[in-house]
Amino acid sequence: MQSPPFRLTDWHRFLFGNASWHFLLEVLLRTCATYVLLVIAMRLLGRRVAAQFTLFEISIVVTLAAAIGVPLQAANRGMLPPFLIALVAVVLQRIIAAAGITHRRVETMISTDVTLLAREGRLEPAELARAAMPREKVYEAMRLAGWQHLGQISRLYMEPSGAFSFIPARPAKPGLSVLPAIDEELRDEARVPGCSACLQCGNTVQTDESGHAGDLRCDNCGSREWTYAVTEVER
Template structure:
């Protein structure tokens, strides 16, 4: 083998004209995936359910193979497309007629915040870290849980938030990063503190230690009461 063989490095064993075939194959793969998205009626990836994402990844894998490998013919990829489309249509039709099947395939929206408090049963079953969860809240303009009347995690992973009106807002647990949020097991001064696990707030006196009556956690953070900026 010759070092720095540009023919081997750039084209391998295929002729230069094969680049034109790759362009045609890539165009074919693009059209197949694009048509599937159009036929399925979705406007973007953020709207894809888990089932639809699996279908797209399967189709994308087949489309990727046909784009680069000269021994992969086009018609089998077209058959993959037809099969996935039929499977998708059949699954959607079944979900329309069976609520139980629909819930199993796509899941249900999950209430994660209610009246400024975490819904612990929901959070315990979600595969999401507190840092990631706080980031999602901050990106929607939330500074503390007392601003949120209701928070719902949708089946597509988006978070829907409904806020208290300013007069009804209450003190709540800060969702700011650690460098902007102090945590104590023995509070340094009197004030209103929030449980770092569930968001429960209560007044505490200087030097007090306490277990949260809601979740038994013993770590507290000063509750914030700032109004939400729109």
């Protein structure tokens, strides 16, 4: 069946498609039913889904969205299939969540495990690579949390949800600055004489007063790129 020719004056087709305006009333009812379905489904999935998504929970939500989107606007699609898909998604999530309570391996297999990205002021290059996490993303998260350099943290974890958790170092030691390069004034103010930091991982070494590590090889990541280490600047 051929579609009718395109006409700029065909406002009915432009606004309603091939359906009559009465279908708008059905869309209203479908939307109300879908809203109730989503509220019930999210409530059954639990508070954890409403907080921060893991990879598995994102998959559940995307499945619900894909199942519900088409029947809202298609007159030839019924509402029973989305209800069945939502039911299966909720039951599957509840089963896996219950299994994860007693078997941690199930939880980590589905949602991944906590990743240790930094230890004692030094980044872990192998863990960063395994998590596909750029260093600048870590520095951004540190700045948002109020940190100025790597020496201020004892541990940096990436949670299964993708959020970052920090354990502060007590006391803090000089480290690699995470401040942006455009703020060179503050970075220079925090400089620690006689201490250099590896540009790749933040490992610190003692140097001469000039702060140059020369051709020294970092014993944590193997890099030969160095910069001055910094301390916290009170503002």
